[in-house]
Amino acid sequence: MSRAATRDPILVRWLLIAVAVSFLALFLVLPLAAVLTEALRKGADAYWRSLGGDDTLASIRLTLLVAGIAVPLNLAFGLAASWAIAKFDFAGKAWLISFIDLPFSVSPVISGLIYVLLFGAQSALGPWLIEHDVKIVFAVPGIVLATIFVTFPFVARELIPLMEEQGRDEEEAALTLGAGGLRTFWAITLPNVKWGLLYGVLLCNARAMGEFGAVSVVSGHIRGLTNTMPLHVEILYNEYDFVGAFAVASLLALLALVTLGAKTTLEWWHRDELAAAGRH
Amino acid sequence: MTWFLIQDIKRAAIAAAAATAIAAAIAIAIPGALAAEPKTLLNVSYDPTRELYQEFNTAFVKHWKTRTGEDLKINQSHGGSGKQARGVIDGLEADVVTLALAYDIDAIAEKAKLLEPDWQKRLSYNASPYTSTIVFLVRKGNPKTIKDWDDLIRSDVQVITPNPKTSGGARWNHLAAWGYALNKWNNDQAKAEDFVGKIYKNVPVLDTGARGSLTTFAQRGIGDVFLSWENEAILANREFGGGFETVIPSLSILAEPPVAVVDKVVDRRGTRAQAEAYLKFLYSPEGQEIAAKHHYRPRDPDIAKKYASDFPNVRLFTIDDVFGGWGKAQKEHFGDGGIFDRIQAKK
């Protein structure tokens, strides 16, 4: 890193930093500032009070539960999918990747609607589900399904380009030297992609907690029962409780910062190894 | 060299597995926890009724407890009227629905057959225990001197109303303007279409819901007049620090937000007695008083007299008189290729 050949002139450096920072300030920092300004408009007391309500706590619990189910499932899927796609050649790979991307391009309104079409009272399954008192849509399972759908591609999409970039030589070498498949995966592949994996999980988690549109369709909006945090924000907003709405929203924004704090700590713990890896 | 990292990842994997197990356990535990709770009713309602039902539910739970000794919990769901009706059609288990338009409850009766088509005759006053109307909200001091519907087509006036295709309230706005024009030009439909078209020409933003529109008007400072439910106008003026005035037009529409028990759901859940008592309580003096306090016009003559000073006299027409009911109005005005679409295409 410190060698002259790979260093840019100081002027270029600061120019690029300035442009990047202004872009982020314009599109990310200012909106966040607007949210925080609204949340703190009536002072810190009002802010804390609005976070303590029963319905707010229920929405936080539900959001954590939903993310707690959706993220690990998509993580497992992401690892399997990226292994299959990056380490092997097979026909139809571009199609498979495109199918994995698909949930990104589906409008959130539709992501929720598809589960209503599948499990709603008017669907083919509907009468059977009602008869057996199985609730999927307008209950927690529907919210989990919609969240899984929306966050489906994150881990896979993060890992695929990274694993492809790294190629297969190291794995092949390890296997030739007699290491088992799983051991190769643990000892070679995972360490190589760990940062990408971490980004994928962070994104997946952030989106799982922040998803609004799709969940809104399958939730039923029952106060204290099927409202996730984003839905609760909408409810508070529609009750003219701007402080409450933006306070819960700021909590979600804060979450992104907390997960990032965890990532930074991890990086710091392993800074020696990172430096070593950078130098090869 | 990467041994520690592998340890981390393994630990993370174990933590993730544990999190999943705990989450799953909680998910399984939730229905069980619900079963132990008292009997519940779910009221699926539209957006502006939150404050009303918050107070009304508390009153009813108390009323029910003293009458029968039974504990009852009322769950409340709010959203756009059409969206809420769709939820009920698709399986949201509402014991009672309290929506913005009869058309939406008709849809539940027609598409999901959850209640009889004649539901609106089962309770008095068209099954609408309270009414409202459409008024104008203008900026303090009324700088553009907006007095009546005619002022809305002036070229120097900007009008804020939500999209009638997505907002129940906006449909009332549209029909109120239309009814005024018909009255003015002796039922000349072409003149009415021209008039309402000119109003939409003055609309710079079509939000999807009434709340979004109000924010555009109040917080963003866009527009000179906001077409609003009467109760919302009063509430808005209070919430936004009184920077506005209400203007009552010479003629407006009688908005009747209807209520109904969802037969199939209450019979399956065994909550018919509670659900019917709940709606009946809306018509009781106590229920009517709560409605009046939240700026809905009460039906009960005595309560109406008591709160007469809160509700200025407006000449009102009904949707049945002028448009022949919701089914017809919806199709002609807001269906695909209907009047609203025609007006927008002409612009």
Added chain:
Amino acid sequence: MSAKSVRVIPGFSATLGLTIGYLSLVVLIPLAALILKAAGMTAQQWLDTLTDARVLASFRLSFGGAAIAALINGVFGLLVAWVLVRYPFPGRKLIDAFIDLPFALPTAVAGIALTALYAPNGWIGQLLPFKVAFTPLGAIIAMIFIGVPFVVRTVEPVLQDVDSELEEAAACLGASRVQTFLRVILPSIAPALLTGISLAFARAVGEYGSIIFIAGNLPGVSEIAPLLIVTKLEQYDYVGATAIACLMLAVSFAMLLAINMLQKWNRQRLGGLS
């Protein structure tokens, strides 16, 4: 590295099977329900939908706006990723922390916050000589916002991985910094960059929650395609709604497929050279 080489690496059938199984369960079967619903339309109805001026205008805004937003995100996302990976400067970690914000913030909140900023009386809006909020430009602003993390987060890990020895070698051989970037660095991060751009694009096409607050939603001008879906649903027209959804899906899928094919081809070409 031909497709027929003997597979040394194990786990192909297991991982591929898991991938396809989960994909079918979570994505493909539910989407099939959508297509099945839309199949209820007659040929004439499809034709009417396809030629409806409002539908076409909304597609122009959703796809055109998303393309512009994705390109802007491509340029600035790459720049941000570069700065975050290469240049240690005070506050870098904090900035890194902001990148995921658009995902964590519910879209409705993002829409409200952006409208507050870009409205004529907002912090930014009052400084600008032209209108942003309540115009198609507003929709593009919201699309840029929701797409920021895609490009940055897909490029970042790959950029961290780029071999510095290659760069040094290029420099020793007399290449300028710009040449090194274009010939050495860009090719190795291009797949990730393209992935990020296509994902940002795909996400922006379908976005609803934040845009409806800022776009103004005037039919034919600032009305996005997902809003048309919602208006159809409000009329209980599930078939019409799913039809527009299927059209959007088909166009997005074709674009994603084209990009992924291009990448595969590109990789094979590069693979053949090395």
